[in-house]
Amino acid sequence: MHSFVKTLLAAGAVLLAFSVPAHAETISPKRLLEVVDIGNPVISPDGSKVAYRTEQASVERNTYDTIWYVQELGGDSPPHRVADGGLTLRDSAGQAMPAPATWSPDGRWIYYRALVDGKIDVWRAAVDGSGSEPMTLDAANVRDFALDADGRVLKYSVGATREEVIEAEQAEYDRGIRIDSTVPLGQNLFRSGNLEGRLATQRYGKVWFDHAPLLADRPDRWTAIDLATRKRRDLADSEIPSPRLEPSKLNPDAFKLASDPQSGRVALLVRTGHGYGLLYKPYVELVVLSGPKDKRPVRCVSELCTKKEITGIQWRPGGDEVLFTVTDPHEGTGQSIFRWNVGSGQVRLVVQARGLVSGGRDRSSDCGVSAEALACVVAEADRPPRLERIDLESGHRQVLFDPNPALARDMAASAPSQLLRWTDASGEEFTGWFFPARKKGDSPSPLFVTYYSCTGFLRGGVGDEWPLASLAESGISALCINSAPYHIDAAVRYGLGLSAVESVVAKLASNGEIDRTRVGMGGLSFGSEVTLWTLMKSDLLAAASVTSPVTSLNYYLLGSMKGEQFFSGLKKLWQLGAPDKTLARWKMLSPTLNLDKIKAPILMQMPEQEYIHALDYAIPLIREHRADLYVFPNEPHQKFQPKHKLAAYERNLDWFRFWLQGHEDPNPAKAEQYKHWEAMCDAQKTNRPDSPASCVGTKSKRQPL
The missing domain is CATH 2.120.10.60 (Tricorn protease N-terminal domain)
Structure with a gap:
């Protein structure tokens, strides 16, 4: 596809490359995943052009293609491809980091950081598309850069060299890794997480559970390059660009x-x-x-x-x-x-x-x-x-x-959304984006709900794991709810989430739009917390799906190694202390101590860096056929590898169709998946007859839709 697009661009027909009709008529999870995103628009000094970067997932190659374009701001001509953008730079939670370009004062060049061949350099691309090249070629990855006012000197900063980092990792491997407050427990300790484009050994950073590579605390070293002669020199302290004002x-x-x-x-x-x-x-x-x-x-x-x-x-x-x-x-x-x-x-x-x-x-x-x-x-x-x-x-x-x-x-024709506004019994106002189910007949549809943040194009809630439009096309209405203002008291903020879901289910059910007995819910991070709270504190859900661990005894044990930073955060945001000192609060918040209250089946699709924090409640649920757990290797808080994201998308779609519609995909490759879920369904019917789950038993008993 990359070569095809490049050929078309060279012919001046860039728009055609993105307007070829899709093969599938439905809004499949793969189509949602492979949306072309646009970011970092920067206008040239004379105001005539705009540079921006696109990013698109490739499931087949399990990567993201990024391309820099320059376009006349008048819009009279198509965009002009000027450079590859390299691999997407991400923070330790898995989110793409902003990567804006810097224009040269004369408008002939754009400068940008790019991760290419395992190296983060400052690159320069000619605006006329005649070529791009790395400018820094440093032994260390570039952290920051700036052009001087006349565009003649490029200044950039680095830390430890790539070789020094690799040697530090190997030295730890050879000697054994000492466990202290900086070591992220619950994941492989040697080169287990993606940082700066490679699997790297990690340490906790300065903020909560963020991660950083070894030697990340190495001070910045600044270098200047004369762009005319390419000569380099180290910068004196007085020449270093001023730090960004906080x-x-x-x-x-x-x-x-x-x-x-x-x-x-x-x-x-x-x-x-x-x-x-x-x-x-x-x-x-x-x-x-x-x-x-x-x-x-x-x-x-x-x-x-x-x-x-x-x-x-x-x-x-x-x-x-x-x-x-x-x-x-x-x-x-x-x-x-x-x-x-x-x-x-x-x-x-x-x-x-x-x-x-x-x-x-x-x-x-x-x-x-x-x-x-x-x-x-x-x-x-x-x-x-x-x-x-x-x-x-x-x-x-x-x-x-x-x-x-x-x-x-296709979205306009098959999965248009509606803005919903409603209030709960206490007068709290909520909003959400609702994708009505495409359905046959007049009977109310099942409903899937996710709670957290619903901004921009909704491909699957925060974390992009629940394909809302695909669910709607499959006959399950889907709703993304914007969370209420964040309360410090965890019980209050979770309670607001539960109230939002209860009140909107009542609203939609009273209008005959959804079946209140067939409601599913899923979420990442705060969304996972509210989903599990809803499971523990109500009989509203027939099935659930989470991706992140929540407060549990195992979470406390592993996090306690971080020391005061962890304890103070736990006290401030969850009002939790040591379990033996604040047992009542733990009994209120933690699923570990509320397993008997969880009545609906749970799908857990968790990153390798976090899943171990949930095992003290996940394992008992799995043993009782009440949960199914999948772990994605080398993934952080938000999964980002395209193959992993597609697997999570498709499994969530299958999961909620199974529990809310009694439907199974006939694909033979999924037979083992349904075998597990059928066993869970039989266990639900046998051991928990009060469960709201609407599966109808084993495959031999189930009627096709």
Whole structure:
């Protein structure tokens, strides 16, 4: 496919490569997985062009293809492929990291970090597509880089060399690895996790359970390259680029900033209001400082920017306007972009979208910006991403690049979504995106629910593991619920999740849209926590699926090795201490001590780095034919290998069709899977006659749909 696309691009027909009709008519899990994502749009210094990168999974090769494009911002010509982007750089949780390009001042080149052949270098690509090349060629992976103001010198930083890291790993292997508070327990200790494009030995980083390679604490070493002569020299401390200004250094409640390179002014987003038990203050204030030492901020006081969930800020080049993005929870996290004139105080709407309008999949990522226009990635729950030009004065929108037209058409025809709004008995407001089941007849459909965050194109909830559109096409309505504000008290925040599910099930059932006796639920991380809480505290679910471990005695034992950082986090966010000291709280929260309350079958598809934390409740459930556990090697918190993701997608689809519809895929390769589930079904009927599961027994008893 890569060679085919390259040939078409050379012929000037890039759009054709992405508009070939799909072979399958349905919205299959594979089609959802292989969506072309767009990210990191950056506009050239003269405002005439935009550079951006695409990313697409390849199941067959178990990798992601990334390509850098440059396109005229007027949209009169198709995008021009200028370089491969290398392997996707990811954080230790498995999420893709932003990788924006830096334009040369003359607009002839873009510079970007890329992971190619196991090395992270700064690359340079010619905007006319004539070629790309690595510029740094360092023995260590590049951590950061910057161009000087005239584009003649490239400065970059590195840590330990790749050879030094490999030697440190081997030395540990040979001597034995000493277990201390930095060692991630519950996974293989030698080269077991993907970091910087290779299986590496890991250590805990500075934040909770994040991971880092060996020697990650090696201080930065900065080098300068004269781009005309290619000569290198080490930088003196006085020449090193200033570190990025941290928002909290300017205001303890600030969480995001944007600096105006021309005036030195700084725009800040500051959390305000009374928390009332929330982890974060409920409102966001937009302010501008004349400089980092300014103590008299200018505040945006318009009703359009007060008591709003502002998630992004940028300066409009060459003027006095700050562009800010509001992510509206009442609109299912739909986004709007406004411009605020700091001098006059006037605020005007630029664009209002049904979904994301940002710089990628992250709702807080930045659009490309020039004095006249934005270049934004736009995506809705039922429409895959495309790149749009948005005029800052008129708000006029123009699609520059749509790499997923066939999927967009099929989603519109087969799996359109609806925004739901509802309140629970206490008056708490919720929103979610609902994919009604395609069904035969008038009988209510089963329902699948996931709870956490529902932003952008919904291919499967947070973590992308539950194919919502595929479920709907198979006759199971699917709903993604946006979580309530995050309460510090774990029982309160879990209770809100349960209340959201209970109230929306009642709403949909009363309208005759779903069958309240056939409800399934799944989630990752916080979504897994709420799913297990719903299992323990209600009889609402007929089947469940989780990917992440939750608080358990095993989790406490393994995490306790981290010491005070773990204990303080556990106390703050779960109000848990040592099990023998806070036993009542453990009995309330942990599934380990509530196995008798779990009545529905559970599918567990967990990453190798985490599954061991769940074994003290998973093993008893497996032994009693109440759970089925699959573990994916070398995967972190969010699985990312395409083959693993497709397997999880397809198994979740099979799982909920089995338990909510009594359906089995006749594919012989899945016979062993159904053999296990049939045994679970028989055990449910024999040992737990009160179970809400709606399977109907063994295969010989089951009637085809």
